[in-house]
Amino acid sequence: MTTSTPPRIAVIGAGPGGLTCARILQRAGIPVTVHEHDSAPDSRDQGGTLDMQRTTGQAALRAAGLLERFSAIARPEGQDMSTLDKHATVLAEHVAGPDEHDSPEIDRADLRALLLDSLDPGTVRFGETLDHVVPLGRGVHELRFRDGGTATTDLLIGADGAWSKVRSLVSPARPFYEGVMFIEIRFDDVDRKHPRIAELVGRGGMFAMQDEKALIAQRQARDRIRAYVAFRADQGWADGLDAATVRASLLAMFADWSPRLRALLTDCDDAFIPRPLHALPVPHVWNTRAGVTILGDAAHLMSPFSGLGANTAMLDGAELAQAVIGSADLFTALADYEAVMLPRAAANAADSHEALHSALTAGLPDLDHLADGDRATAASG
Ligand SMILES: Cc1cc2nc3c(=O)[nH]c(=O)nc-3n(C[C@H](O)[C@H](O)[C@H](O)COP(=O)(O)OP(=O)(O)OC[C@H]3O[C@@H](n4cnc5c(N)ncnc54)[C@H](O)[C@@H]3O)c2cc1C
Numbered sequence: 001m002t003t004s005t006p007p008r009i010a011v012i013g014a015g016p017g018g019l020t021c022a023r024i025l026q027r028a029g030i031p032v033t034v035h036e037h038d039s040a041p042d043s044r045d046q047g048g049t050l051d052m053q054r055t056t057g058q059a060a061l062r063a064a065g066l067l068e069r070f071s072a073i074a075r076p077e078g079q080d081m082s083t084l085d086k087h088a089t090v091l092a093e094h095v096a097g098p099d100e101h102d103s104p105e106i107d108r109a110d111l112r113a114l115l116l117d118s119l120d121p122g123t124v125r126f127g128e129t130l131d132h133v134v135p136l137g138r139g140v141h142e143l144r145f146r147d148g149g150t151a152t153t154d155l156l157i158g159a160d161g162a163w164s165k166v167r168s169l170v171s172p173a174r175p176f177y178e179g180v181m182f183i184e185i186r187f188d189d190v191d192r193k194h195p196r197i198a199e200l201v202g203r204g205g206m207f208a209m210q211d212e213k214a215l216i217a218q219r220q221a222r223d224r225i226r227a228y229v230a231f232r233a234d235q236g237w238a239d240g241l242d243a244a245t246v247r248a249s250l251l252a253m254f255a256d257w258s259p260r261l262r263a264l265l266t267d268c269d270d271a272f273i274p275r276p277l278h279a280l281p282v283p284h285v286w287n288t289r290a291g292v293t294i295l296g297d298a299a300h301l302m303s304p305f306s307g308l309g310a311n312t313a314m315l316d317g318a319e320l321a322q323a324v325i326g327s328a329d330l331f332t333a334l335a336d337y338e339a340v341m342l343p344r345a346a347a348n349a350a351d352s353h354e355a356l357h358s359a360l361t362a363g364l365p366d367l368d369h370l371a372d373g374d375r376a377t378a379a380s381g
Contacts, residue, residue, distance in 0.1 A: 006031050007154035007330060010143060012130050012166055014038070016050075016057075016108075017296030017313030018159030019115035019124075023064045024321035026119060034119075035128040035145070037160075041116055043126075046109035048184075048226040049078060049218050050310045053103045060314035063322065066118055070106065073114070078105025078219060080204030086211065088200075088258035096204065105204070107221045108310070130165045139291025139330065141169075155330050156292040159317065162278060164298035171286040175278035175301050178353070180360060181233040182275040182304075183250065185268035187225040194225070194267050200260060201225050208261050212360050213254065215261055227264050228275070229254075232360060238274040246272040277303050279353060283346035288335040295320055300345035305359060306352035316341050 009025065011018040014036035025032045038044060052058050052074065061067045079096035106114075116124060129146040133156065136142055143151045158166025162175055190198040200206055201217045208215045217227035229250055238246055250265045250272075280301045296313025320337045327333035 008152060009033070009155045009157065009324075010035060010151055010153045011157045011159050012143075012164075013158070013160035013296075013298070014112070014116070014124050014126075015159060015161055015296060015313065016111060016115065016310045017317040018157065019112070019119070019317070020060050020064055020314040021157060021159065021295065021317030021321045022123060023066070023115060023118050024318055025324060026123065027065060028321070028325045030325065032123065033151070034124040035130060035143070035151070036124055036126050037129040039127040041112065041126070042109075046107070046112055049075075049105045049107050049220045050111060051078070051103035051105050051307055052111075053307070053311050054101070056308065056311035056315045058101075060311075060318040063318040064115075064118065066114060069114055069118075070111075071101070071104075073110055074104035074106045075203075075221065076100055076104040077203040078205070079103055080202050082202065082206050084206065084208040084261070086208065086254075086257045086261065088208070088260040103307075105218075110221060111310075130160065132165065133169060133292075135169070139289075141291060154291060155324070155334075157320065158292070158294035158298045159296050159313070161297045162301045164294060166292065167294050167298050169292045170289050170294060171284065173280050173284050175280050177235045178277040178279055178303055178356060179232055180277045180303070180356060181231055181235070181237050182277060183229040183238065183246065184271075184273040184275055185227050185229065185264065186271060187227075187268055189223050190219075190225045191223055196260070196263055197225055197267055200263070201227075208257075209359060210257075214360065215254070215257075215264055217264060227268070229265070230360065235276045237276075238272065243270040243272055277356070279303055279349065282349040282353060283342070284349070285342050285346070286338075288331065288338055290331055290334075293320065293334045293338060295341070299341065300349050302349040302352040303356040304352075305355040306348055308348050308352065312345065312348060316345075 009032045011022050011034045014034050018034055022032045022034050061070045076096055081094045082090055083092040084090055131144050131146045134142040141153050141156045158164050160166055187194045187197050201219050205218045214230040217225055219225050254262055295316035323333040323337040
């Protein structure tokens with residue numbers, strides 16, 4: 001970038017995509033501010049584990065100068081994956097070798113901490129929720145925050161996730177419900193308190209699927225396991241139900257599954273968190289707008305069956321930052337970034353939609369497809 005006064009750049013959202021973008025800009029000496037809704041880094045549970053793939057998430061971490069630090073805390077053994085049917089018969093198993101680094105796992109909270117620690121203090125302003133944006137012309141925008149604060153930007157980057165407030169500046173698209181419900185369940189202190197669950201899931205992931213239903217479990221750092229119960233349902237399936245009723249309903253739904261697998265439903269904590277899966281229409285495209293763009297889930301929310309959401313959010317963030325650093329003007333940077341990101345996102349989102357629906361329609365996974373290292377992706381996504 002060749003301007004004498006640095007542009008005023010704001011990133012909305014301190015998820016993996018926004019933080020990667022901010023890190024690379026800041027490392028190149030370009031000032032950036034990140035506005036984040038969460039009141040503090042640890043104000044809410046950051047979710048499960050992510051596999052960082054070599055050509056996407058790891059490539060972004062390399063561009064951010066953080067690959068070594070990532071490798072020091074990542075879990076290569078998390079690439080272990082077993083695929084079972086409802087009788088708990090193992091259909092396929094992958095045991096990660098000591099030198100296998102294609103997609104090691106990292107807890108989402110640890111990834112966020114790694115990225116946050118890499119930024120100058122004060123870069124991320126927690127507790128600043130974007131309410132709406134007022135376009136002032138020529139690519140300049142005024143941000144209005146819920147607490148009454150304002151900021152003016154020459155470049156506004158919407159990394160604010162599925163329900164992005166920035167997205168409406170580039171497109172009218174809204175996420176739709178995929179018709180598939182995930183219920184998240186958890187186990188703490190698994191090796192001591194839940195040895196049979198620890199044995200079932202092993203060092204990595206366990207994916208049991210049949211009859212348009214799935215039980216997907218993954219080991220996290222610090223002796224925890226997080227699992228998802230997946231099935232077709234209305235979006236409001238769990239509305240108003242207490243934990244005992246949800247547990248009983250799930251046990252009835254999985255009545256003919258092996259007791260080894262049903263143990264996931266009987267032994268888990270009382271928190272059953274509904275995560276109805278949403279996606280943006282495919283393809284989601286727009287013409288480049290002056291002074292504003294979006295990345296990650298804001299641009300291409302897709303079902304987690306691709307395992308690509310966080311990975312491509314980070315790649316988007318890295319490529320956008322590199323375009324800003326390398327371009328003569330901001331409009332060219334946005335056009336260059338979107339020319340690569342939009343077709344990639346459309347292809348990934350189409351694959352992800354197809355993977356979700358064929359998995360939950362066809363019953364058993366396509367093991368030929370899953371045998372090539374895609375197993376970890378399919379289950380961790
Ligand atoms: C069950 C499940 C499992 C998944 N597993 C995987 C996986 O294994 N691998 C993978 O790659 N992906 C996975 N994903 C997808 C992945 O979680 C997302 O694609 C990824 O987090 C997107 O990153 P992001 O930075 O675009 O947005 P987010 O991570 O959603 O971050 C957005 C940030 O913006 C903030 N924000 C939102 N609105 C505002 C506002 N108005 N003002 C200020 N801040 C705001 C939010 O608080 C948040 O911190 C999974 C998703 C689900 C649901």
